[in-house]
Amino acid sequence: MTSVSEIIEDATAVATLAKLAIEWGENVAPYVEQLYSILIEKKTLTQAERQANLASEVAFRDRLNTPQPGDPDYKGE
Amino acid sequence: MKYLAVLLLALLMGCSTLNKVASVVTQSNLDVVRNTYDTLLAGAAQYNELGRCASGVSSTLLKPCSTYTNVVKLREVDKSVFAALDQAQADINACNPDASGVTTTATGTCNTLTTDYNTVVSLVSVAKTTYTQVTGKSI
Numbered sequence: 001m002t003s004v005s006e007i008i009e010d011a012t013a014v015a016t017l018a019k020l021a022i023e024w025g026e027n028v029a030p031y032v033e034q035l036y037s038i039l040i041e042k043k044t045l046t047q048a049e050r051q052a053n054l055a056s057e058v059a060f061r062d063r064l065n066t067p068q069p070g071d072p073d074y075k076g077e
Numbered sequence: 078m079k080y081l082a083v084l085l086l087a088l089l090m091g092c093s094t095l096n097k098v099a100s101v102v103t104q105s106n107l108d109v110v111r112n113t114y115d116t117l118l119a120g121a122a123q124y125n126e127l128g129r130c131a132s133g134v135s136s137t138l139l140k141p142c143s144t145y146t147n148v149v150k151l152r153e154v155d156k157s158v159f160a161a162l163d164q165a166q167a168d169i170n171a172c173n174p175d176a177s178g179v180t181t182t183a184t185g186t187c188n189t190l191t192t193d194y195n196t197v198v199s200l201v202s203v204a205k206t207t208y209t210q211v212t213g214k215s216i
Contacts (some may be wrong), residue, residue, distance in 0.1 A: 017216075031119075040141065044108075064125050068148075
């Protein structure tokens, strides 16, 4: 049986991501929906969904690691 | 000879017995942690693309900017988290627990899963702290 503290923790996680979804727009909304599905509805991600997440993760990582103007390793356009 | 055959049969029967291990980490457990971390990573990517703060200028709510030093910090924690996530996923692939965390793979295959999962959780916690320190936002 799920404890009250677990329910609160899950709800907090979903609420935090929902807040970020509002702040950041479409980038985060899919993660909010998925987190809700996994935690609240107890659904399991399909392999296709997991692969799609991984592709997004790769894209975000690539953007994080891209040098910007002013960086020592920035090479320009 | 008959004795050896019986002994061999007994050994084979023992080796073919698979142990059911309960309460290992599930795929959903890892999906939740990875899902939450990827949200942070999205924010970190956006932070990198804000444009660097000019010399002597600090980031403000109205005119946010990022610093190379802070981006390097985010990149470093991401490397650690990425490696840990991949290791935990590899452990799950090998251990193959069901939705309830029960596995019937051979004894020993799941030994490192819990440890590696806890490493992921710990590193994601560090990433969250770093992210908050760098951006002022919490997740």
